Amino acid sequence: MPAVPLSALPTLGRPAVFTLGLALGCATGVDFVATSMLATGAIHIRAGVYATPDDFLWCLTAYAGAAVVANLILRGVADFISYRGATLLGLIIAIVGALLCAVSDNVLQLSLALAVQGLGAGGLFAASRTLIQLLAQPQERARLLWPFVIGALGLNAVAPWTTAILMLDAGWRMIFVLQAVVTVCVWLLVACTYPRRVRPPVIPDLATLAALDWRTVIVLGAGALILIHGLANLRIYTALDTPEVLLWPLTGMTLVVLAFLRLRRRPDAWLNPRRLGGRRYQTGVLFYATYAVFGGLWNYLIPNLLQLGLGFTFETSGRVLTLTEAFGVGMSILFVWYGMKLPGTRRYLALGYLMIAASAWLFATRIETDLSMARILPVLLLQAASVPFTLLMVARLSFLDTSLEDFPHAYQFKNIVRQLAAALGTGLGAQGLQFGEAVARTHLVDRVDPFRLGGVPSSTVLATLSQQIDQQATLVASANLLTIVGCGCLLVAIFAAWQRWLR
Incomplete structure (x- = not known):
């Protein structure tokens, strides 16, 4: 020391x-x-x-x-x-x-x-x-x-x-x-x-700036914008009803791939893909992307569920999310203090995803219209407690084999992947919720018997009934989507326990 x-x-x-x-x-x-x-x-x-x-x-x-x-x-x-x-x-x-x-x-x-x-x-x-x-x-x-x-x-x-x-x-x-x-x-x-740089900074001139590979920046920027916009389109349109909505993300991904192929041919440009080798790092980036996908999906689903499904106010939902994220901050600090040298890292990584799977499963099985905050909060706290194991554990292990010269390239690429994966998770969450709500709403409407309403209902009764159907559809779709998330996290936990590169 x-x-x-x-x-x-x-x-x-x-x-x-x-x-x-x-x-x-x-x-x-x-x-x-x-x-x-x-x-x-x-x-x-x-x-x-x-x-x-x-x-x-x-x-x-x-x-x-x-x-x-x-x-x-x-x-x-x-x-x-x-x-x-x-x-x-x-x-x-x-x-x-x-x-x-x-x-x-x-x-x-x-x-x-x-x-x-x-x-x-x-x-x-x-x-x-x-x-x-x-x-x-x-x-x-x-x-x-x-x-x-x-x-x-x-x-x-x-x-x-x-x-x-x-x-x-x-x-x-x-x-x-x-x-x-x-x-x-x-x-x-x-x-x-x-701290300031020890050696004097290099003063750029116009010739040096003009010689940089700006075409790659333009291609990657356009590709990322189109890809992320295409994934965001999934919040509104259902791919089954509007197949052409998939052309946006496919076009964007093509441009991103072309940009990285160009970077590989020009290794001294903005980012050198040849410095991204190593199975530990590549496995770590895979887990980073997985966490970002689940994070984007969770962050889209839970506020919608709290407000549209369970009827909590905007301020109450914000307060609950702040409380649970603050708990995650405390757990992360404890991990940095005491958990950085935990043995058996694969088991702890798997534990983190088991915690997310458990929170998703508990949430899915207890969803009801009058669900109280007292029953929601422990589930959200369990999910927040998984952050040190699903994020910080990977952050600590991914770059152990990365040299100091390669680290900037590796972290640039990791953050590019994070942005794209988070957008993918949000898009998947929106698509899952839309599709689930449509199916649930259809079944709920079919179960409405007009003869039990005592004749032709008034506009007020119809509006109330429509609102109740929408709320129930959100609850059913959210429960189904949370079940899928739980199963997905369970599979990731099994993979984390099996893989051998993040030791």
């Missing part, structure tokens, strides 16, 4: 190391908060810009598509101005994007503003994590990681409840104003705590 907190920064005391880790986490949290608030307040924001569901999808996908581009160009930018400079620049762009969102009057302006915000904030996670790898030896990283967890996951935890309160009391524009204020505070924290 070194005598100083960080051997690379021997002048920093333990409080300064904690502040540095917190700043690294808060920079990551800027990205997490932006996506969480946008997803939580989507319905209210759409009403604020008078957008149709189809048009508003561009708002939801513009941020994610720009974030993919940000992750691709991160290392090239950092080579010029350092990761500290790239983080500060990204935060400034995110501030501008948030303010542009706050003053947007229509869906086109909001989509462009969210693209600006995503371009600034989308690469902050990879930049922060790469800095931890550069600044700390393996035995020292826990000193940065636990305050990192507080900043990243802690900011994300308060987002649902804060969004609900601001939406109800101040309007949708205030969530972007708050994001801008928070990002300004994070910029000041980063500027005061991040």
Whole structure:
């Protein structure tokens, strides 16, 4: 154990190391908060810009598509101005994007503003994590990681409840104003705590910038935007009824594959796919993608179930989600302190997915119209408690064989996969819920006997009956989808216990 907190920064005391880790986490949290608030307040924001569901999808996908581009160009930018400079620049762009969102009057302006915000904030996670790898030896990283967890996951935890309160009391524009204020505070924290690059930064010139492979950036950016938009379309359209909706994600995936083929032919470009080898890393990315898919599906399904199925208010749902995510933050901190050296890692990874499977199964089997919060909360807490085993365990093990030179490439790719997989999970959740609701609604309507209604019902009775049928359809579809999630997590747990690369 070194005598100083960080051997690379021997002048920093333990409080300064904690502040540095917190700043690294808060920079990551800027990205997490932006996506969480946008997803939580989507319905209210759409009403604020008078957008149709189809048009508003561009708002939801513009941020994610720009974030993919940000992750691709991160290392090239950092080579010029350092990761500290790239983080500060990204935060400034995110501030501008948030303010542009706050003053947007229509869906086109909001989509462009969210693209600006995503371009600034989308690469902050990879930049922060790469800095931890550069600044700390393996035995020292826990000193940065636990305050990192507080900043990243802690900011994300308060987002649902804060969004609900601001939406109800101040309007949708205030969530972007708050994001801008928070990002300004994070910029000041980063500027005061991040170490400067030891060697002088390379000053880019126009010739150097022009020589970079911008065609790959354009192709990958367009492909990611089309792919994510195509997956977002699944929230509205059913693939069985509108098969052409599948052309969007297929076209986007084709462009993404072409971009990576080009990167492979130009290994010194933005990202070198040849540095992504190693079965441990590839298995880790697979588990990262799996977690992102389940996370996107869960984060879409649960708020819809709480509000549309169980009848909880927007504020109550936000408060519950904040409480459960805060519990997950506490569990993650305990894991960083005491669980980083747990033996038998495959068993703990499998345990995490068994916990998600159990929470999904418990939720599915106890769904009813008058379900109380007292019965819901333990299930959500069980799911939150799985985060250290399903996410942090993989994060610790995936990069053990990755050299310091390969790490930026590996983490850039991992975050690109995370963005695409989360969009896939949300799309699958929307499709599953839509299909399940349609089937359930058909069966429920068939069971309505007009002779038992005592003649032709009034419009009020019909409206009440329709609302009850919609609520029951949501409950039935959610229960079926949660059962499928539970079975899927059970299969992943079996695979985790069987595989041998993440030891």
